Amino acid sequence: MTADEARTLGQGLLAWYRRSGRRLPWRETRDPFAIWVSEVMLQQTRVETVIPYYHRFLRRFPTVEALAAAATDEVLGQWEGLGYYARALRLHEGARAMVRRGEGLPGSVAAWREVPGVGPYMAAALASFASGAAAPAVDGNVARVMSRVLALPRPRLAASARAVAGAIEAMMAGAGDPAEVNHALMDLGATVCRARAPRCGVCPLASLCRARSGGDPERYPAPEARGRGPVLAVRIHVIRHLGRVLVYRRPPGGILGGLWAFPARFENEGGLAVEIPGVTWRAERQAFRHVFTHQTWQVTARAGDVARPGPAPDPTRWVDAPAVDRLPMGRPDRRVWAWARELGPATVTL
DNA sequence: AAAGCGTGGCC
DNA sequence: TGGCCAAGCTT
Structure with a gap:
């Protein structure tokens, strides 16, 4: 994809997002603590499941100080039913470390990356959503979208991941707010470029999508083998x-x-x-x-x-x-x- | 680096 | 029904 093509895609993407993007509670704030909580909850968990937990959790722990001061069982109690409970323990641990150091919440990708439970995706997402950093946040949705646009069967492989990040950065360069580009790609993956039954007819990226021109977009990305266990x-x-x-x-x-x-x-x-x-x-x-x-x-x-x-x-x-x-x-x-x-x-x- | 880690919804 | 999937991270 050329720089010009990336710019065109980015502009079409943002036009689509402003028309059809989702309005979600954690997009109504720039409070890094609230956005952090939402990102942790959203790991491997559906938006509709998270929404009530998100509101309850922030009502009980409105600030990082409130969370840091809470007992482990209070935090796990708020988390009960969400699953992947180590997420809650690391969130709690991270909050206590931040309060102990007294330097506020991180504002950069590198600083977020130091926080327990914050990996490559979350560090980019948090720096972008809360601080405006031009960092590609590649979650499962975005990986699927870019896997199809660029016809990369395994978008998480190192070489493919570099191509994915490069293409997103090129879109950001041509299209205003980086956080909006990240949000737009995630929404596109969630509502249009879905794992099954993608709606290519309404996709703003369809004209340059190599998976679509190949005729079978659902072939991308290659399925992960997963065992069922005993x-x-x-x-x-x-x-x-x-x-x-x-x-x-x-x-x-x-x-x-x-x-x-x-x-x-x-x-x-x-x-x-x-x-x-x-x-x-x-x-x-x-x-x-x-x-x-x-x-x-x-x-x-x-x-x-x-x-x-x-x-x-x-x-x-x-x-x-x-x-x-x-x-x-x-x-x-x-x-x-x-x-x-x-x-x-x-x-x-x- | 492959495996382990929850739960609920969908078809 | 059972298999697949959903804003990943850690070891």
Whole structure:
């Protein structure tokens, strides 16, 4: 693509964006903290899913100082249901580091890149949206758009990525506000140049799109191979004594890391199985399947009561039942709790 | 550098 | 239904 062609594309793109771009809450502000929160939430997560979380989170933590001062469980609690919980832990960690250093929020690509959880895409997006930097922000949408325009099957490969960035920079040079170019490319990918059923008839880039002239734009980008992962049988135990319940915090780093959970035994991975003598199990059980990206849990949940509990075995602890509602949990444990909390006391005791 | 990390919607 | 997908990052 020549510089002149890039300029023409950029102008057509911005004309389309001003007519058909999305209005989104995090585009109504230049507050870098709010935009940072939105970008973290939007990783691998749909816009419609994020919007209510975004408003709730900023209402609870309006500033980086408020977030830095919060407890981990408050932050995870606001995040419950969004998934990829390490994002929330890194956001929290980043906020505390910024407040500790007292130099405000970053304003450049390089400075954002130092922040935990901020990678190449986010650093460019944040510097562009909050500070006006002319940095190409290549997310999944933009990579797909440029993969098609330039007919590059693997736009993330180093050589292709350079071509993609170069073409976007050329568009920015010819077309005003760099942040608008980034927003426009993302919106184009989300609403026109979609993964399936692209609407080439209304695309402002169609005239120069090599994938379209090739006749089968959906062939780009090349599909990523992804495994489905194993199915694990998981036994989850809700063990109660009077008004209390046994829980533990899952270790950071792994699946649902940092969240609270009920003691569980995994088919072949140990998990956290604690020996509690004298449990009277109820006859009812709950069974369901929970599909993660890389593994599936076939869950069987049981609930029981213990008459004379010893101290909670490490790392578990007894928690008042109403407090369990406020502990951040993953979906499987939350679902088990929603079932178990409705059960009355066991009918038989030892 | 390939694998791990959640959840919900869509067809 | 099950497979695919959605504003990526870390190790």
